[in-house]
Amino acid sequence: MSVDHTKCDITGVVERHIMIAVDTSDNARRAVLFVGDFFGCYEGFQVTLLHIILEPEATFFHDNDERQKWLADRLAEANKIMEEYKHILIDAGFPQDKVNVRIDTMRGPSIADCIIKEQEEMKCCTIVIGRRGISKKEEFIFGSTSNKIIHEAKKCAVLVIE
Amino acid sequence: METEALKDSETSYSKGELQDMIATYLGSDNVPQRFKIITDTSDFFRVDYNDVVILADVPYLMRNYTKEGRFGLDDEPKYWVRKAIDLKEQKAKIIKLVFHEEIEARVGDMVFKCVRSPGKEAAILEMVSGHKNFMQGIAIRDTAGNIVRILDFIQGKRLDELIIKLADKHEEFFYEHLPDYLAVYREMIKAIQFLHDKGQKHGDIRRDHILFDRNTGDYRWIDFDYDYYHEANMFGYDLFGLGNILVFLVGGGDLTIQTLQAGHSPFLEKLSPADMNIIFNNRVANLQKIYPYIPDALNYVLLHFSNGANLYYENTGQLLEDLAEVQIST
Numbered sequence: 001m002s003v004d005h006t007k008c009d010i011t012g013v014v015e016r017h018i019m020i021a022v023d024t025s026d027n028a029r030r031a032v033l034f035v036g037d038f039f040g041c042y043e044g045f046q047v048t049l050l051h052i053i054l055e056p057e058a059t060f061f062h063d064n065d066e067r068q069k070w071l072a073d074r075l076a077e078a079n080k081i082m083e084e085y086k087h088i089l090i091d092a093g094f095p096q097d098k099v100n101v102r103i104d105t106m107r108g109p110s111i112a113d114c115i116i117k118e119q120e121e122m123k124c125c126t127i128v129i130g131r132r133g134i135s136k137k138e139e140f141i142f143g144s145t146s147n148k149i150i151h152e153a154k155k156c157a158v159l160v161i162e
Numbered sequence: 163m164e165t166e167a168l169k170d171s172e173t174s175y176s177k178g179e180l181q182d183m184i185a186t187y188l189g190s191d192n193v194p195q196r197f198k199i200i201t202d203t204s205d206f207f208r209v210d211y212n213d214v215v216i217l218a219d220v221p222y223l224m225r226n227y228t229k230e231g232r233f234g235l236d237d238e239p240k241y242w243v244r245k246a247i248d249l250k251e252q253k254a255k256i257i258k259l260v261f262h263e264e265i266e267a268r269v270g271d272m273v274f275k276c277v278r279s280p281g282k283e284a285a286i287l288e289m290v291s292g293h294k295n296f297m298q299g300i301a302i303r304d305t306a307g308n309i310v311r312i313l314d315f316i317q318g319k320r321l322d323e324l325i326i327k328l329a330d331k332h333e334e335f336f337y338e339h340l341p342d343y344l345a346v347y348r349e350m351i352k353a354i355q356f357l358h359d360k361g362q363k364h365g366d367i368r369r370d371h372i373l374f375d376r377n378t379g380d381y382r383w384i385d386f387d388y389d390y391y392h393e394a395n396m397f398g399y400d401l402f403g404l405g406n407i408l409v410f411l412v413g414g415g416d417l418t419i420q421t422l423q424a425g426h427s428p429f430l431e432k433l434s435p436a437d438m439n440i441i442f443n444n445r446v447a448n449l450q451k452i453y454p455y456i457p458d459a460l461n462y463v464l465l466h467f468s469n470g471a472n473l474y475y476e477n478t479g480q481l482l483e484d485l486a487e488v489q490i491s492t
Contacts (some may be wrong), residue, residue, distance in 0.1 A: 001389070004203075054392070054393055056389070056391055057282065057389075058281070059279045059280075059281030059282040059284075059285055060277060060279060060282070060389050062262050089283075096383055107361075108396075109361070109388070109392075109395070109396040109397065110392070110393065110394050110395050110396060111393050111394060112394065114487050121310070128430070129367065136440065136469075137271075137272055137440060137441055138272065139473075140272075140393050140402065140441070140474050141269060141272070141398050141399055141402050141441070141473070142392065142393070142395060142398050143392075143393075143394030143395025143398045145393065145394045148395070149393065153420065
């Protein structure tokens with residue numbers, strides 16, 4: 001009898017749906033390589049590459065043209081990197097139809113909040129994220145996305161890739 | 163001598179009417195004979211002393227620019243922030259003209275990009291209208307669309323000036339004055355919490371950005387036009403500012419390695435790098451080592467802002483919760 005891995009278990013979590021939260025940094029690439037290396041040769045996994053563009057308030061910009069340019073630049077950058085990441089996963093053995101790409105422009109107090117919100121909506125069983133390796137001072141002032149996810153994500157596993 | 167006012171746009175006021183209004187406030191001997199009437203403030207350097215700026219049909223007589231003290235440095239002139247007189251209401255105001263500035267903010271050895279956002283300040287002014295712990299004012303677009311902020315003039319001293327005056331003898335200050343100032347501090351955190359709950363950040367929390375309004379007896383946050391791009395925590399920089407203010411309050415000023423060295427303090431050898439402020443490494447954060455009467459509950463809060471901290475406050479609620487445990491009694 002075959003097992004349908006897209007069916008929910010009793011907690012409502014879709015089995016074997018991995019979310020990789022990425023940006024354009026090297027640590028995000030390491031997270032993608034890790035998932036490709038560890039899970040690419042197995043069947044029954046679905047991966048969503050998630051890139052959040054955290055949009056500042058409109059008042060952050062001088063005018064709407066500057067805002068539109070900022071958004072367009074970020075989106076172009078995200079599209080380019082997501083294409084690369086997608087190919088890394090396909091080359092590692094994931095079927096093309098099991099690799100989803102999602103770029104969301106959102107507003108919120110932190111990227112971690114947006115990632116967790118998306119994880120809850122998509123019911124992914126695992127979040128994979130790269131650690132930036134920021135200094136203690138930077139973490140103190142600007143916070144750490146991976147730490148926040150470790151502390152606040154519920155009903156899922158969190159893999160932090162060094 | 164030519165005495166015609168120089169107009170850059172049509173307004174509903176004649177020069178004579180404006181001069182009458184100026185005379186009411188300054189006295190007839192002090193009425194300027196030659197001045198510009200300005201409705202487009204794009205070039206704020208063009209706005210001179212005694213010029214009249216018309217905003218939403220209200221004339222403002224421009225006075226001097228303001229200055230801002232930076233610690234250890236001479237006051238820096240802020241040419242875009244002007245003292246002014248609302249000639250209709252005959253009241254003193256502060257007028258902030260638009261200055262789109264990108265600033266490399268330095269915090270310790272960290273540098274990050276900040277912008278000066280008139281729109282952000284205008285949005286917050288509207289949000290905090292009637293709130294006793296914020297400066298009050300309105301934002302008006304001039305004829306060129308610049309968001310000009312017209313602020314009520316606050317008569318009173320900065321919080322840091324008040325503290326420095328009182329804190330000559332620390333133990334006396336600690337027992338006699340600090341409990342009241344901690345109550346003020348909690349009130350000011352709640353005001354920041356109010357902003358955060360509405361999805362805004364102050365952006366430039368410093369001890370000299372709290373003014374005591376002697377007319378109302380309230381403390382008010384000022385200057386919230388700074389903005390910066392955040393990713394991991396929108397409120398972290400505000401909490402950093404709140405922490406610095408607390409360390410300053412409890413210490414009755416900045417307690418630095420240099421001041422301890424100058425006073426040949428016996429406490430110097432007790433201090434380790436973990437006791438210092440996480441960003442400003444010459445300031446002592448673990449103040450209990452210097453002033454042993456600081457209760458554990460208060461020092462526990464201070465330690466969150468030290469090099470030795472492994473846990474940081476992420477929001478104002480966490481900070482308020484720990485401060486609620488603090489009791490100072492003789």
